[in-house]
Amino acid sequence: MSSAGAPASRFAPSPTGLLHKGHALSALTAAQVARDIGGRFILRIEDIDAERSRPAFETAILEDLAWLGLEWETPVRRQADHLEDYAAALERLRARGLIYRCFKTRAEVLADIGRAPHEPAQAYVGARLAEADETARLAAGEPYAWRLSIAAAREALGASWGDLEFIEEGRGPNGERGAQRSRPELSGDVILGRKGLGVAYHLAVVVDDARQGVTHVVRGEDLFEAVPVQRLLQALLDLPTPVYHHHRLLTGPDGRRLAKRDRSETLRALRASGVTPEALKAELGFG
Ligand code: GLU
Numbered sequence: 001m002s003s004a005g006a007p008a009s010r011f012a013p014s015p016t017g018l019l020h021k022g023h024a025l026s027a028l029t030a031a032q033v034a035r036d037i038g039g040r041f042i043l044r045i046e047d048i049d050a051e052r053s054r055p056a057f058e059t060a061i062l063e064d065l066a067w068l069g070l071e072w073e074t075p076v077r078r079q080a081d082h083l084e085d086y087a088a089a090l091e092r093l094r095a096r097g098l099i100y101r102c103f104k105t106r107a108e109v110l111a112d113i114g115r116a117p118h119e120p121a122q123a124y125v126g127a128r129l130a131e132a133d134e135t136a137r138l139a140a141g142e143p144y145a146w147r148l149s150i151a152a153a154r155e156a157l158g159a160s161w162g163d164l165e166f167i168e169e170g171r172g173p174n175g176e177r178g179a180q181r182s183r184p185e186l187s188g189d190v191i192l193g194r195k196g197l198g199v200a201y202h203l204a205v206v207v208d209d210a211r212q213g214v215t216h217v218v219r220g221e222d223l224f225e226a227v228p229v230q231r232l233l234q235a236l237l238d239l240p241t242p243v244y245h246h247h248r249l250l251t252g253p254d255g256r257r258l259a260k261r262d263r264s265e266t267l268r269a270l271r272a273s274g275v276t277p278e279a280l281k282a283e284l285g286f287g
Helices: 021-037 055-067 079-095 106-114 131-139 150-163 201-211 221-237 267-272 277-283
Strands: 008-011 040-045 099-102 145-148 165-168 178-181 191-194 216-220 243-247
Touching: 008 021, 008 216, 021 040, 021 216, 021 243, 021 267, 021 277, 040 055, 055 267, 079 099, 079 145, 079 191, 079 201, 079 221, 099 191, 145 221, 150 221, 165 221, 191 201, 201 221, 216 221, 221 243
Parallel strands: 008 040, 165 243, 216 243
Antiparallel strands: 099 145, 145 191, 165 178
16 A cells, blocks of 8 residues: 555444434544644445445445545545455454354353353353364354454463553543553453354454554544454454544433434534534534
């Protein structure tokens, strides 16, 4: 890539709905970080979820960001165009025995978590099935997910497991800032892919951030908890670790965090009601 080496920040929305004020805060923060580091500003369309992604939402994202006055590098990377990159990363992990097939249904996984009261909520830890059982299930065409084995990852990294750190330059949900110790074991054996459906979020993000030379990941603090798994994947795949910049989440009139269902707060609705980009930027602290 021609501009590799130059610092870069990114805004990485999923085209599963219209952008709202919270996305504007994210995009403006990422663009500000790019200016601060004298780097590139990248827009990435995270459309690996084919069920929920819509081309019309992607068009709306581009229009809304242009309305905000933002400019980004082209061509824009769309995850759906790069599934082979993610499949290759998954294969590298598989070849080293770092992932395993999990045939459990969601209900079975939840029941398993319920039976291990000392595990933190949602941290599922499983194991590869015995070969004969796995072969039989595969032959029967049973669906499965690829899970990252925390135990195998810990063994693969050896002593460097304890060095899994990252730098937070924004703030986490509890005010975390500066060097952070990464504890991926708290997330358990996360899903990295599914039979026939390709890759899951964590792996696609890590591969893309490295491919695009992203040095500064900017996003809402709800994704702070995603860093330890992503940091671990960077270590396992030999990819660089960017600096992280998480930002506060906006809340709607009801005090709850803004979500795609809050129609009145979409950039479209604000624009239709006469709000100007300047007024919105000023409200979000970019006056
Ligand atoms: N695509 C994700 C979202 O829209 C953001 C992923 C990230 O910034 O790492 O929530």
